[in-house]
Amino acid sequence: MRRAAFTAAVLTALALPAVAGGDGDGAARAAFLQREFDAAKGQKFYLVLDPAARALELRVIGVTLKRFPLERALIGVSRLRGGGTPQWPALGFTLSSEVDEPDRPVITPPTAGQELASVEPSSGAASAAEDDASGDGSAAPQPASLAESLSSFRERTYAGIPPVYRLHFEPDLDVVIRGEPPAQDFRSRVRRLWFQFEEGWTGFRHWMSGQPISTRVTLFMTPDDARRLYLALDPSIPLLVEPLGAGRPSGG
């Protein structure tokens, strides 16, 4: 028993410095853990950007719910601000951009003489009346068009979500999500060049109008991931930057 305790103490003493790493690493890791703990204990969603692993993760209570692999993760400082080596303005940020509410279909209950409720704006759609919660158990299933109409409404909603968008986080961070296929062909390279051109002009216009120009992070992912991420955004969702070399805690 005493021997086991001694072995455990020795192993812990050996392991702890390895976890802490160098002074800088230790400080960054501690700052990150503290921020993650603060975000996690509120039981709200938060995002963790791991530039080294090229991934953005949606987490809650320390659990990764969805991992968005990144083709590339870039950080940039406006040349109008002097350019230079980019530096993270902070390790933790809060979304300040507004998050749009999705459009919702409206179910109109049936009036006398009608058998089914109708769903607007899906034309010709019936209601969600086929749902388990609406009919009695012995009722025959409603036509597939009911579900299909709602489903297609949902798909249309997703189709309306842009795969490329910009989010502003405080303090001083713009995150541009670029959901697009990897730039492998000429067309996609031209598209990226055009985007840089537009970005430059927008930056210039902001500078001319005296608007602040934030440090910018551009994350390249698949269009589906970009849309899914958009739907996962909560107002004021925190974004944490995982410092290099900081591994996940092994718990959970």
Add this chain to the structure above:
Amino acid sequence: MSQPIDDAPGSPVSVPATPVPAPSTRLPSGPPPALRRRPGSRRARALLWALAGFLGVLAGGAGIALIVAYVGGYAYAPAASAALPALPAAPSAKALAKLEKQLAALQPKGTFIVVDVVEQKVFLRRGDQVLREAVCSAGTGAILRDPKSGKEWIFDTPRGVRKVKEKKKDPVWTKPDWAFVEEGEPLPKKWSERIDEATLGAYALYLGDGYMIHGTLYQRYLGRPVTHGCIRLGDDDLEAVYQASPVGTPVLLF
């Protein structure tokens, strides 16, 4: 060359001498036939100059536009290479371990359920390990408006952290008001008229506020957002989730 004129009548009248052109040795005036299109050629040349000028302006404009875009743009580097902000002094290894422990304490200890309400998937997980993945049906996101009372219901599956509060085999569903409103039926006066024994399938896991994970009569709709906010599973998946999830199991919906 003019001669004096005598005004006196009868006097001979002198007429100014008309110069007689000397016999010319020049070629006939006008361009030779080969050069007859010279005015058109001038126009073409002018057009060429205009085009060259236009292209020059265009190139200049494009150049300026590119310069502006470059100057207004960002000097990018891989995000992994960016410097971190100034940080306080590194804590002791013990403090770091304590932080990790605190964070780990928030995470579920055993099995937990993750529901992706957009992709219509349910995952039974332990840590990072996925024990089972199932297709489900989640809320439509639709709004039901009662034309009589003006009351509204939004059929969303709630996002966030919940727990399995109760589990039931052969569950009975007590139909809420919206189930009648949606059908255009009057609200029942007797409680017994709200009881539905067949709809929820073999098992139900109650998540609070009327939301459940349960079975369905309409398995062909699995994978589509067609519910009023509950999560429907197919029979086999429902049984597996039911068996693996004791009361208190965390349910993470996103």
